[in-house]
Amino acid sequence: MSTPLTLTVNGKSVTREVPPETSLVEFIREHLRLTGTHVGCDTAQCGACTVHIDGRAAKSCNVLAHQVAGASITTIEGLESADGTLHPMQAAFKTCHGLQCGYCTPGMVMSAVDLATHHGCHNEAQVREALEGNICRCTGYHNIVKAVIKGAADMKATA
Numbered sequence: 001m002s003t004p005l006t007l008t009v010n011g012k013s014v015t016r017e018v019p020p021e022t023s024l025v026e027f028i029r030e031h032l033r034l035t036g037t038h039v040g041c042d043t044a045q046c047g048a049c050t051v052h053i054d055g056r057a058a059k060s061c062n063v064l065a066h067q068v069a070g071a072s073i074t075t076i077e078g079l080e081s082a083d084g085t086l087h088p089m090q091a092a093f094k095t096c097h098g099l100q101c102g103y104c105t106p107g108m109v110m111s112a113v114d115l116a117t118h119h120g121c122h123n124e125a126q127v128r129e130a131l132e133g134n135i136c137r138c139t140g141y142h143n144i145v146k147a148v149i150k151g152a153a154d155m156k157a158t159a
Helices: 024-031 088-095 105-118 124-130 142-158
Strands: 003-009 012-018 050-053 056-059 072-074
Touching: 003 024, 012 024, 024 050, 050 105, 056 105, 088 105, 088 142, 105 124, 105 142, 124 142
Parallel strands: 003 072
Antiparallel strands: 003 012, 050 056, 050 072
16 A cells, blocks of 8 residues: 655655655655665665765665655755756766776765765775775775765865
């Protein structure tokens, strides 16, 4: 049995009829067709599904969509400007080659934005510790860390 769910996703109010067992990642991908948020492990271990819920990073695979009714959700698609300009963190990942296959990148970027916004990015050790819940199977994390530090500095400079 489906019930109505209303959320704000990337600045737009959306309402859909969804079953109560629908995860937030499933709602985002299947009901809204926003496929930048990836499903990696389905157990909140890898971070590929990270989105912002009311401005804070959260792994959307272990949150039921109805649990966040009325909340404001930002996905990777919601970071760039209306004119297509990349968010400073997205641009830093591109500039610093902080991605390879790209599967983990949306979740990594969303976690990095949260880190920069709420905690600052003071040094490599802090960034590595903060991102330990995001798994990348392709890189050695070196360029990801560089990207996060650069992205945080660029966010601060444009604030």
